[in-house]
Amino acid sequence: MATTFGVQGNPPPVPASAWSSGICDCCNDAGGCCLTFCCPCVTFGRIATIIDQGAISCCASGTLHVLLTAATGMGCLYSCCYRARMRAQYGIKEEPCADCFVHCFCGFCALCQEYRELKARGFDMSLGWQANMERMGKGSAAATAPPQMHMSR
Template sequence: MYPPKPDSGYPPAMAPPPTTGIPISSTNQFYAQPGPATFHVHSQAPVPWSTGLCHCFDDCSNCCISCFCPCITFGRIAEIVDKGSSSCGASGALYALIFCVTACSCLYSCFYRTKLRAQYSLRGSPCTDCLVHCFCEPCALCQEYRELKRRGFDMTVGWHANMERQGQAATLPPAIHGDMSR
């Protein structure tokens, strides 16, 4: 309807990126130099898992739970990986239901391994995640559980209690000494 402005503040070959809802900081400009638009993706180099896949006996109680009732271990992992948006009980029940109906709950749990790897930049690939869960489900669940535990999560209390524990020191009100009268 209106002709474009001759000088819109951008070089002629560049236009602002589409609005995505993700803020762009002043240190991460999308047009650092004249020429085609470049977008800087800050990704961390993949790091190794804190324990190996077959180190299940480092935590014997979790090893037993993962072997005989993997839905409990999976529910705990899913609640932490989903950052509290799903509960341990609901995730564990869905895992058990998928196992009872299809006997392939590994196809569901492998997606959580991929999410966990993405959150903490752990080495691996989606194909590897699927293969690990299909051929060694209890070991994969134990490894994920240990990884979250070593990152400071108390796996038995869930996401919200972990966040309360982490923020407790920072959110304590200041101590009041004496009367507060004017």
């Protein structure tokens, strides 16, 4: 009898898919490209808010990115972690090379690609997590939680 599980009862890995656009396809989204060029902290903040499912605000993550970049010049290490998390959430291949290299050597292009990817998946990047969930009809976790059962006589 064949099993659908992999090693030690774990489900088999989901095959990785390709990005919806290439790393250098910035011209396909002029608005996102201009935003990233002028204010990469806003682009990063919007991406982080969606990836974190609203756990961190756009302002907080964008500010942290700016501070890390200004203080150490290594904001790319922070943003590459979000690229890795995004790939894991959506089953996207690590291409064209490792996430840290993409962000450290092509940071603007990486942010643009991630921004386009989330837009291609139906997110309105200017809305944030909660408004996107409401727009997609998924509501908040509190709204979709099962009702509480109360005992009565």
